Amino acid sequence: MRAVLLSAFGEPDRLATAEWPVPEPGPDDILIRTAGAGVNPVDLQTRAGQHAAHSKVELPMVLGWDVAGTVVEVGARVRRFAPGDPVVAMSAQMATGRGTYADHVVVAADIAAPAPRSIALADAAALPLAGLTADQALDLLDTPPGGTLLVTGAAGAVGGFVVQLAVARGLRVLAVARARDEALLKELGAERVVTDETIPRGAADALVETAGLPGAIAGVRDGGTAISIVPTRPPLTERGIDVRMSFVEQDGTRLARLVGLVDEGTLTVRVAERLDFSAAAEAHRRLAAGGVRGKLVLVPAR
Ligand SMILES: NC(=O)c1ccc[n+]([C@@H]2O[C@H](COP(=O)([O-])OP(=O)(O)OC[C@H]3O[C@@H](n4cnc5c(N)ncnc54)[C@H](OP(=O)(O)O)[C@@H]3O)[C@@H](O)[C@H]2O)c1
Structure with missing residues (x-):
């Protein structure tokens, strides 16, 4: 071959x-x-x-x-x-x-x-890979529906799935992306789109960090949660925020569930x-x- x-x-x-x-x-x-x-x-x-x-x-x-x-x-x-x-x-x-x-x-x-x-x-x-990474990272959050999630690299492969899956879980998404990606992020379900320079301080209950922007933790409220998938640039814990790393794992059952979300139109590939x-x-x-x-x-x- x-x-x-x-x-x-x-x-x-x-x-x-x-x-x-x-x-x-x-x-x-x-x-x-x-x-x-x-x-x-x-x-x-x-x-x-x-x-x-x-x-x-x-x-x-x-x-x-x-x-x-x-x-x-x-x-x-x-x-x-x-x-x-x-x-x-x-x-x-x-x-x-x-x-x-x-x-x-x-x-x-x-x-x-x-x-x-x-x-x-x-x-x-x-x-x-991107779908499993996004879904497994979201599983580490304890934010109830209605809570606000800050997502960095939101226009990226993993970030785009995090945005869509978070919305499907009832979270409100504050997306960090390039200015030119605002319309794309709105289409994926983000409520608000900001750049890395305009992240509102303490505005989110939790963060999923996919862009190697550890400073984005400033956007999380005191005592919130931050999940990073970028091991070379982890955010440092501050203000009682629970910081964790997430590493993707193989999981056929979860992948089948994501496929179901694609076929029902909830998840865009x-x-x-x-x-x-x-x-x-x-x-x-x-x-x-x-x-x-x-x-x-x-x-x-x-
Ligand atoms: N822990 C794990 O298990 C795991 C699993 C999958 C991926 N990862 C890691 O996660 C990262 C993301 O993976 P991916 O597949 O999603 O990559 P990707 O598709 O390249 O997405 C990264 C996104 O971040 C954006 N970005 C970077 N800096 C930015 C900034 N300052 N402001 C706004 N947006 C910014 C990029 O925009 P531009 O293209 O415009 O730069 C891109 O849209 C990689 O480092 C990868 O190695 C880890």
């Missing part, structure tokens, strides 16, 4: 398409023919070698956590899926070595979910562009440059 291989850590031009063996599913696994693979910041960090010290995955490696595609083979113990089923999954490449920038991907069946029926299969690759596997380096450069709205999705050449 064709895969995007990383043979040495470094700049985006280290990524190149090459022949690579089709992975073999174990008894609890499914083999997926890839329709789309989402590009995430963690892929850029892994490519640059930033996770080399705490990941056992060795070079050469296939990058990518997000996959949407069709099941082509199931392991002997798998009952949930059958060949032909459209599915989505988050492979957690850094831990499992199962990269999704490839024609075929193997994942454990219990971390996969049926794909949404209401959007194109390739585009569904924009959901798993935003895709900026589909690019061929051969343009993986360009996708990495574009994501690093900022300004991408919606996820870049890599698709195999057919």
Whole structure:
């Protein structure tokens, strides 16, 4: 099969398409023919070698956590899926070595979910990592419905899902985004949109921080809650605010629930562009440059 291989850590031009063996599913696994693979910041960090010290995955490696595609083979113990089923999954490449920038991907069946029926299969690759991250971060909040949530990076992949899922949970969203993203955030359900320089002090009960803006904690009331997903720039505790980190985990049941929200129209999946596997380096450069709205999705050449 064709895969995007990383043979040495470094700049985006280290990524190149090459022949690579089709992975073999174990008894609890499914083999997926890839329709789309989402590009995430963690892929850029892994490519640059930033996770080399705490990941056992060795070079050469296939990058990518997000996959949407069709099941082509199931392991002997798998009952949930059958060949032909459209599915989505988050492979957690850094831990499992199962990269999704490839024609075929193997994942454990219990971390996969049926794909949404209401959007194109390739585009569904924009959901798993960012959607699970957003939903799991929101679970750490104890803010009751009607409370105000400050969301940084609200126009980003994770932030956009945090906004929508928070609104679905009955929270009022105060979004921090670039000035040009105000209309987008209103569409996603934010009540008010501010920039990083105009965050009102103490206005929110809680914060979900996705942009690496630790100073945004100033927008949280005394004794509130702050959840960060950016471990390199955590907010420091102040004024009795409970600060916690959140790290995404594989969860097929939760992913299936998010798919349900997509199909009922509660959750919008935003895709900026589909690019061929051969343009993986360009996708990495574009994501690093900022300004991408919606996820870049890599698709195999057919
Ligand atoms: N802990 C975990 O498990 C976990 C899981 C997923 C992601 N992450 C991390 O979370 C972060 C976000 O991921 P993502 O996929 O959502 O990335 P993303 O799609 O690139 O979103 C980041 C957003 O933050 C915005 N932003 C940055 N600085 C800003 C500022 N000063 N004012 C307003 N907006 C600003 C960016 O806008 P521009 O594009 O205009 O710069 C972008 O819209 C990354 O650092 C990623 O590594 C962690």
